[in-house]
Every structure is written in structure tokens, then in C-alpha cells.
Amino acid sequence: MKNLPLHVKIIIGLVLGIGYAFLSSAVGWNEFTINYIDPFGQIFIRLLKFIAVPLVLFSIIDGVSSLNDTSSLGRMGLKTLGMYLVSTVTAITVGLLIVNFVDPGSHIDENQRVKNRISYELWAQDAGVEVKDGKNFLNDDQYKAIADDLIASGALEENQQSVEDKVAVAKQQKEEPPLQFVVDMVPENIILSISNNKLMLQVIFFAIFFGITLAVIPDEKGGPVKKFISSINEVFLRMVDTIMKAAPFFVFALLAGVVAKMANSPGEVFEIFKSLGSYTITVLVGLCAMLFGFYPFVARTFIKKLSYKKFFKKMSPAQFLAFSTSSSAATLPVTMECVEDNMGVSKNVSSFVLPIGATVNMDGTSLYLAIATVFLAQLHFVDLSLAQQLTIVLTATMGSIGTAAVPGASLVMLIIIMQTVGLNPAWVAIIFPVDRLLDMTRTVANITGDATVATLVASTEGELDMKD
Known part of the structure; x- marks a missing residue:
């Protein structure tokens, strides 16, 4: 067992x-x-989170201050943001094409979809939202009986408290200046x-500013500070190594708690996934x-010596950890370790590109x-136009910049997008049951995208030393 690679141990724990x-x-x-196993999983996430911010702070300062040519920072920044933008737009486009x-959304009983549609039109009337697809089920004699029953019974979607809270946050964000x-x-x-941890961008801004300033100070004055920063950074990296030795146990506890909280019996878990099966499969595809x-x-x-097999072998520890924690921020220390030690990306590049990513x-x-x-639009018989889907691309691209790298933050962004295209934000409650599983999986994609961009930037900057 001792000789097994870390990623294999993590898989076993998972x-x-x-x-x-x-x-x-x-x-x-x-x-x-x-009560007694899940807390250890929560401790694991806390350990990673409390290390994430100081590691980002000191690694960026260490990396930026060691640059001999500070002008390369601007060039590297443009490459980083450009590549991130391309990968984000690609991901959204892939998602829209597949869905x-x-x-x-059509893989359920059609009568239920009709009821959903009428409920949507009733909500739109009440909320003063324009129905843009030209359909009008409320005034269609074919559905009059269903509409009357819904109105009489008051069977409209009720906002749960958790949804209301997220809607309030989304409304506040939507009203902010661009x-x-x-x-x-x-x-x-x-x-x-x-x-x-939610203010990571501010930490990154400060670290880059501090690092650039330190880089232009003569060594006789700035040298001791650079050595101190580098030493502190090494301490936090060693702390990551120490925590990761216990990662398989922590992952076991974390996953046990996540699944145990979803339902009280295996049958309930299967039913949850069955009812949203087509949606879940679509996202996973x-x-x-x-x-x-x-x-x-x-x-x-772009990197000929990086084979398909090597790519996943080098990144697998971070990927499995991302699946367990559902947090890009919590996984960041391990992502940096994989990119530097396995991919061969220099610390200068990884400490700059990955925290931003x-x-x-x-x-x-x-x-x-x-x-x-x-999917939620399809579920309610709402046809989104090309313009509305392009709006999704734009809003999701801009919104991903401000989405916190913590579990569940994407639901707030989803509410903003739904409001933008005229859909009922309360519908997010429909996908709550499977959101945790999908959150775990999409975090893997998030950190893999970060690592890919870091490797490409390092390659273009001559900062890649990949070993076989």
C-alpha cells in the first residue's frame, strides 16, 4: 500500500x-x-482552504519578484487571459451544442411539460416578464382545463428559502455596474x-503589485525580503505535502458524508438521479x-512530447482531489504541485497563471x-432563440470571472443567467438534488483547464521543462 502512487490511493479512498x-x-x-465521519472530510477542506490564500499570496510574490524582466509579466498576463477566454467560450459552445x-428537457411526460409551461406563463404574467418564444398556452383552448386547475389549486412553483436567498444575491449582482x-x-x-477566500482576486492583485514593486527594488534592499518570501512559500508547500499524505483517508470521509447527506436509503439516491438522469448525463457528456x-x-x-496518457497521469492527483472537494480554491495547492512537479511548468508561470485561473x-x-x-427551459416547453442563447454565452463568460471558487457558487450565476433570458429563477430548485455530483465533476474540468493553460503559457514562454 505504501508504494502505491498518491492518485491511486485517492481513488481507493473515493x-x-x-x-x-x-x-x-x-x-x-x-x-x-x-456526525462522526463527515467532519473529517470538512476538516480536509478547511485545511486546504486555509493554506490556499497564503500559498497564492506568497507564491505569486515569489514568482513575480524573481522575474528578471518585468515586462514579460504583461505579455504573460495577456496570453493567460486570452487562453482562458478561448477555453471558456469553447466550453459554453460545447454545452449549448450538446444540450x-x-x-x-423533453425526456419526461409531455403532460407534465405542459403543466410546467402554463405555470411559467402564469409566473411571467405575475412577474411582468415578457414571454419571447411566441407561444401562449394560457389562451389555448386545448390546455384551458389544465390552466384552470393550476390557477384554482395555486400549484405554482414556490420559492424555497435557499432559492430566495440566492435570488437576492443574484439580483444584487445583476444590478451592479458592468x-x-x-x-x-x-x-x-x-x-x-x-x-x-471569496476575495481571492484582491489577494492576487495585491500580490502582483507587491511582487512587481519588489522586483524593481535593488537587491541590496529587496534581497532579504525576497529570501523571506521564498522561505515562507516553501513552508506552505511543505504543509501541502503533509496534508496530502492523509488525503486518501480525508477523501473517504468527505465522500461518505456527501452521499450520506443526499438520502436516507440507496433507493432514494437512485431515484434522485433517475428523475434527472437525462440532464445529468448531458452535463457529464x-x-x-x-x-x-x-x-x-x-x-x-502544442506540446508534442505530452501524450494523452501522460497528460492524465500527471494531472490525476489534482483531478481526483477536485472531484472530492468541489472547490478549485481548495484544490489549488495540489494543482500547483502537479503542474510544477509533473508537468514541468516553472514556478514563475504556475504561481501567476494558476491562482488567476x-x-x-x-x-x-x-x-x-x-x-x-x-434544460430548464426545455422542461417548461420554452424555446430559447438564437439571440437568447448568445446572451447565455456572453453572460456565462463574463459571469465565470466573478464566480467564487467554492462549492455551490455557480447556482447564483445560474439565477442571473435565467433572469437575463426571462426564465423563472426558482427553477434552480429542480436541479438541486444532483448539483453536488455535477459540482464535483465540473470542478475537475475547471482545474484541468487551468493546468492546460498554465502548461501552454509556460511552453510559449520557454518555461517548460517536462520530463518523461
């Missing part, structure tokens, strides 16, 4: 965790699992920014297209947002 959770739900141990082709995210990048108080198609293809095209590059999330929006 499988055992899921298997144990199903067993515990079958024999009635769920309460024990949630329109598969049409998962360049508010740029303003939000500049910290008012760096101490407060460091203490809040889209994510797999990015994971097993786009990323390795692009990497192989963990904050602004959300390929998996963007793909999910596109599919989820169209």
Missing part, C-alpha cells in the same frame, strides 16, 4: 467512501456517518481580503468532451450554466 455511504444508508448508519442536440468586478479586484484592506477531448487535444497539439477560469461551470439554463 470508491470506499461512496461504497461505505451506500452501506451506511442501507443499514441505518447515516446519522453516525454524518440542443440531446434535448434532455465594471464592478474590476473595482472589486482592488482591495480596500488587504488584511480583510486575506481573511476571506459535455464535461467529458472537454476533459477527454478538448484539453488533451490542445495540449498535445482558480478565480476567473471556470470552464466546467460555464458549460454547466449553459446546459442547465437550456
